[in-house]
Amino acid sequence: MSAAKLPTLILASSSPRRQELIQSxxxxxxxxxxxxxxxxxxxxxxxxxxxMLSVRKASTVREMIQSEDIEGVIIGSDTVVVHQGEVLGKPVNEEDSFRMLKGLQGAVHEVFSGVACIDAKSGKMTVSHQVTKVSMKPLTDEQIWNYIATGEPKDKAGSYAIQGLGATIVKSIEGDYFNVVGLPISMLSDMLLTFDIRVL
Structure with missing residues (x-):
């Protein structure tokens, strides 16, 4: 099958990280x-x-493109960090970033990423999620504030980016690295088989 005939993937996200992963x-x-x-x-x-949020994002884009006659599979994704039962989304300000990072330091937390795939025309859908355990280094307050000062934590779930400077504060991970970045590519490739889209 030529590339021109392959179904189009429609990424329902403004995240540069997810865009890079889809491109890969x-x-x-x-x-x-x-x-x-x-x-x-x-x-x-x-x-x-x-x-739920992955389905909501993909469904919203499906409604948006109904009049555009676009065919393909819409991919919605959502990521949260969970520590001791608390869901950590994006920080509201620098103090919130500090609170999150202070709580995560020297401990293990979980990163959940959901993925929803919806056929733009038929509405056929599949949804799943992946979990990765992340162990963080113990940090001083100064190190935490220095990291916050880089601006990197600003729009990240849990206030860190494992693909950026945040890699220096992660001790180890158990599970899919790309799940922590925000899009579990291996799981997504399996989900796309439902729509007869083969990566390999």
């Missing part, structure tokens, strides 16, 4: 940023949360 699959893709509401009500598990 070597399949045709386009970006359609989802403006989906990311608020969550009620008591749900982190796994349920990331799956």
């Amino acid at each position: 699959l070597g399949l045709p893709y386009i970006i359609r940023v989802s403006d989906a509401d990311e608020s969550v009500e009620g008591q749900i598990t982190p796994a349920e949360m990331v799956e």
